[in-house]
Amino acid sequence: MQKREELYAGKAKSVYLTDDPDRLILEFRDDTSAFDGEKVEQLARKGMVNNYFNVFIMDRLAEAGIPVHVEQRLSDTQAVVKKLAMIPVECVVRNIAAGSLCRRLGVQEGMDLNPPTFELFLKNDALHDPMINESHVETFGWAKPAQLARMKQLTFQVNDVLKQLFADAGMLLVDYKLEFGVFKGEIVLGDEFSPDGCRLWDAQTREKLDKDRFRQGLGGVVEAYEEVAKRLGIDLPQ
């Protein structure tokens, strides 16, 4: 497969066309951003760790029957993925209260959420990713009702698989964000699943092992990501 020109450079990843019109190369960079790109830093090894992490998680999800875009890891920081027509809506599931939910609703961080919540956000940096609802998605044509229903179903299926996977490795899956796209008429999970886009706490101590370490200036960001990878049995290069 031949790498062609850059299609898009996001805040943490770059997307390249290939000689295959149905495939892209996703490159994970060391750039780490928070607060709509207000705080940006380069964290050595982060791109590599997230690439290995994402391929590992997407493989587990595929084994569970979830359609995913990742086809294979290409190098330490790159993976070959299906070229999706991305739906500009972020799907967030929360098992435990944290982050914007606490700020918005005044609930205590750490509260168990039963049943887990499902929220939608518009992927739009200029508007600061506002929260939206299902009627907005339909009215503004971001996705058809049947597509949104499938996204919601898959987002909860991901929760069933990953809550257990992380629990088995001594961690709590607090919340996470997923992005979907369309490939040959089918809704497929795109983008990434890594500690950049989810919250993971140690099950015993509730120590934060995710991007909140960066957001809150706690330090040891990549060290925490590597600890999670180690617990999952992901074999990272030295």
Ligand code: ADP
């Ligand atoms: P952002 O756009 O939020 O700054 P990234 O730096 O992660 O995000 O950039 C990656 C971009 O690639 C995102 O906009 C994401 O929606 C898009 N993307 C992820 N997976 C695919 C895919 N399989 N096909 C097309 N676009 C994708």
Ligand code: UDP
């Ligand atoms: N998230 C993300 N990208 C976004 C917004 C949120 O990956 O643009 C993830 C975030 O890492 C967390 C979950 O979605 O795991 C819920 O985020 P929240 O709404 O609490 O926002 P935050 O507090 O991060 O601003």
